[in-house]
Amino acid sequence: MSDTDKNKSSTTKPAPSGDKTTSGGRRSAWQENKPVIRFVFLFLVVLIILQVLYYEFIVHTSPFGVYLGISGRIAAFLLGIIGQETTTAGDRLTSAGFTISIRAGCDGLQAIGILVTAVVLFPSHHGKKLAGIAIGLVLLVILNIIRIGSLVWFGVHFHALFEAIHLHIWPSFMTFCSLVFFVIWAVWVTQPRAVASAPLLDCSVQS
Amino acid sequence: MFLPKPIIRFLVLTPLSFISLDVGQRLLDFYPGLFRPCANSIFSSFGGDRIVKFEAFDDPNRQFDSKMLVGTKSLGYKSRMPFESIRQGYLPTALFLALVLATPLPWRRKWLGLLIGLLLVHLFIVLRVFFPVVEGFTRLLVGDKPVLDLPPFWNACVRRGAHLISADLITAYLIPVLIWAALLLNVRDASRMLQPEAAKADKADEPEPSGESERPRKKKKPKRK
Numbered sequence: 001m002s003d004t005d006k007n008k009s010s011t012t013k014p015a016p017s018g019d020k021t022t023s024g025g026r027r028s029a030w031q032e033n034k035p036v037i038r039f040v041f042l043f044l045v046v047l048i049i050l051q052v053l054y055y056e057f058i059v060h061t062s063p064f065g066v067y068l069g070i071s072g073r074i075a076a077f078l079l080g081i082i083g084q085e086t087t088t089a090g091d092r093l094t095s096a097g098f099t100i101s102i103r104a105g106c107d108g109l110q111a112i113g114i115l116v117t118a119v120v121l122f123p124s125h126h127g128k129k130l131a132g133i134a135i136g137l138v139l140l141v142i143l144n145i146i147r148i149g150s151l152v153w154f155g156v157h158f159h160a161l162f163e164a165i166h167l168h169i170w171p172s173f174m175t176f177c178s179l180v181f182f183v184i185w186a187v188w189v190t191q192p193r194a195v196a197s198a199p200l201l202d203c204s205v206q207s
Numbered sequence: 208m209f210l211p212k213p214i215i216r217f218l219v220l221t222p223l224s225f226i227s228l229d230v231g232q233r234l235l236d237f238y239p240g241l242f243r244p245c246a247n248s249i250f251s252s253f254g255g256d257r258i259v260k261f262e263a264f265d266d267p268n269r270q271f272d273s274k275m276l277v278g279t280k281s282l283g284y285k286s287r288m289p290f291e292s293i294r295q296g297y298l299p300t301a302l303f304l305a306l307v308l309a310t311p312l313p314w315r316r317k318w319l320g321l322l323i324g325l326l327l328v329h330l331f332i333v334l335r336v337f338f339p340v341v342e343g344f345t346r347l348l349v350g351d352k353p354v355l356d357l358p359p360f361w362n363a364c365v366r367r368g369a370h371l372i373s374a375d376l377i378t379a380y381l382i383p384v385l386i387w388a389a390l391l392l393n394v395r396d397a398s399r400m401l402q403p404e405a406a407k408a409d410k411a412d413e414p415e416p417s418g419e420s421e422r423p424r425k426k427k428k429p430k431r432k
Contacts, residue, residue, distance in 0.1 A: 033392075171376035
């Protein structure tokens with residue numbers, strides 16, 4: 001074997017198995033994007049199923065009505081704390097002559113569904129997924145109760161802004177918060193493990 | 208645990224850009240005037256005798272900016288439905304633009320995703336208009352028959368599609384996010400955004416790509432004194 005051939009064989013490294021590379025040694029854009037596209041596709045499929053289940057079944061069940069009633073009562077309680085006396089009757093809240101009815105879409109379950117779907121599909125440890133879902137669920141339920149209370153407050157004090165806040169601001173904010181929680185959780189689960197650096201001991205044997 | 212700077216920057220810039228685009232439209236009010244002619248050109252004729260038209264609507268409650276008229280050529284426009292072009296068209300577009308603007312990638316990587324994404328977002332907007340139009344025809348009766356008579360299964364699909372794709376408030380914001388993620392994020396970029404320190408360390412540890420070591424280095428010519 002000539003010197004140049006020896007040089008070539010020593011510097012040429014075989015591509016790792018399973019790593020599909022182009023002839024130039026770089027992964028194609030499709031291979032780079034494939035896991036994300038797969039995640040997005042599965043996310044969409046699962047979300048469509050959840051949305052159909054939500055509108056066809058969940059919103060017609062009695063636990064759903066109970067959940068709305070409890071959310072309304074807690075929102076009324078919080079409004080009472082800030083001096084906005086509010087009465088509840090089922091899913092209706094009334095304050096200073098202004099009444100809202102908590103309906104499907106104002107329950108936060110869709111935002112919770114977004115978070116749960118994203119967490120479940122993201123590759124990570126099951127325990128961390130459960131933690132993400134549990135914490136995210138609590139935070140989004142709290143946020144939804146704040147939404148209900150704020151809608152009553154704006155309906156009483158700034159009625160002109162009520163529709164914009166009800167139909168534009170809160171739905172976008174709930175979706176945004178759901179995605180923010182997911183991103184924060186993803187940062188947490190992808191953190192590299194801190195390797196405890198033990199002090200280097202001098203173990204040389206001295207004879 | 209602190210969020211990496213690229214993530215914080217992205218999470219701050221996205222809503223700021225979105226709010227700016229929303230406020231810009233509210234001040235200049237340009238979008239409904241663009242939306243209606245485009246919608247009219249796409250949906251003016253809906254096969255057979257069916258016709259659709261989008262007109263301006265001065266809503267006293269200021270919730271809707273347009274009205275959608277459906278009917279037939281023989282009978283004229285018989286049904287009028289309020290329509291909000293901002294929510295159906297502008298907000299998904301603005302959100303996608305905000306996401307692209309805020310993504311911490313060089314523009315040479317973003318511009319193609321922006322163009323393809325805008326196309327996909329507008330296909331989504333066409334769907335958001337399509338379903339209410341079809342639903343309008345299935346509800347408009349001529350005599351005792353609807354203008355568009357569909358089998359019960361397809362009727363149910365149209366109603367569900369109109370609800371999920373056009374009326375649902377969350378869908379308008381979620382689909383642009385998914386389009387953005389599919390077009391502009393890859394695993395490497397996502398890793399860099401989520402864990403930039405680890406990504407820098409991995410890059411430093413990476414061996415030189417084999418292709419470069421094979422390329423013969425150009426010999427530098429010595430400088431002449």
